Amino acid sequence: MDNSTQSFHSGFVAMVGRPNVGKSTLINRLVGEKVSIVSPKPQTTRNRILGIVSDESSQIVFVDTPGIHRPRTKLGEYMEKTVQDSVQGIDILCVLIDAARPRPEDHDILPGFEGLKLPKFLLLNKTDLVSPKDLLPIIASFADAGFDMVLPISARSGEGIDTLMSEIRRSLPQGPKYYPDELWTDQNERQMIAEIIREKALLNLRDEVPHGIGVEVLGVKEVREGLTEIHADLYCERASHKTIIVGRRGEMLKSIGSQARADIEALLDAQVNLQLWVKVRPGWMDNNSDLKSLGYWEN
Ligand SMILES: Nc1nc2c(ncn2[C@@H]2O[C@H](COP(=O)(O)OP(=O)(O)OP(=O)(O)O)[C@@H](O)[C@H]2O)c(=O)[nH]1
Ligand SMILES: [Mg+2]
Structure with missing residues (x-):
């Protein structure tokens, strides 16, 4: 040594x-x-x-x-x-x-x-x-x-x-270098994208709605150099929540989407076409398979 x-x-x-x-x-x-x-x-x-x-x-x-x-x-x-x-x-x-x-x-x-x-x-x-x-x-x-x-x-x-x-x-004790120098987080791209979308939902929505939100990134595809297409589902607990998340004439979802897109574009250093869909999944927070598909299982 x-x-x-x-x-x-x-x-x-x-x-x-x-x-x-x-x-x-x-x-x-x-x-x-x-x-x-x-x-x-x-x-x-x-x-x-x-x-x-x-x-x-x-x-x-x-x-x-x-x-x-x-x-x-x-x-x-x-x-x-x-x-x-x-x-x-x-x-x-x-x-x-x-x-x-x-x-x-x-x-x-x-x-x-x-x-x-x-x-x-x-x-x-x-x-x-x-x-x-x-x-x-x-x-x-x-x-x-x-x-x-x-x-x-x-x-x-x-x-x-x-x-x-x-x-x-x-x-700090003496110890090894656990991660390569250039790495600043252990999250992968999909996880970071899902979290950015969830953050914008938390920032835009009020009351109990944001706590019931989960985000699943279904696809991240570079359609051509400098342009990435992303599809993500926003889960919520109730139909009434979906109405709030979408907002009047879709304004709420639009503002969540455009704020998220700005951050994701900075992250990926590319233009992003972000497609967000809101899905009602009653009880997803108590459902093992929903929790798994959102990554809330077995660290
Ligand atoms: N004024 C002030 N606000 C802060 C400070 N640190 C955090 N905040 C605010 O406190 C709020 C919560 O911050 P988070 O970093 O999300 O807190 P957290 O402990 O990670 O929260 P959970 O993930 O929910 O457990 C945000 O609105 C922050 O901007 C601080 O030093 N001063
Ligand atoms: Mg925190």
């Missing part, structure tokens, strides 16, 4: 926490790429998603996870299991809380990962919304919780991000 291999540090760093605290926003900020979709709605992330940062001496693999909540459907159970599976074999655990909206349940997160013997960081996110003096009682309330470090950060403004990166680098 040569010296460079011996001094290489690497590891998996999982972000866990309640829904909507900013786990995905933070990973996007740390990686500097859009790894994971973000929305103001809770339960945006449904799968384990990796974001990778590599340099000459280290590789950090960030693990995005679904928000921890009480599951009510098989999809919810899958998300809960995903969180538990995602922390197996990790090297550093980061628990995020929303410092602008501290909740008693924030204290229930770490005990759920009791067995893990590794560095544990508490990240108080969204400090751009909080005055420093309001952070003090939150920090004090975690004094005996068993964290190795408590750090106020803002995934949005960037506050505390450099400190977080250097603390992570300091705590």
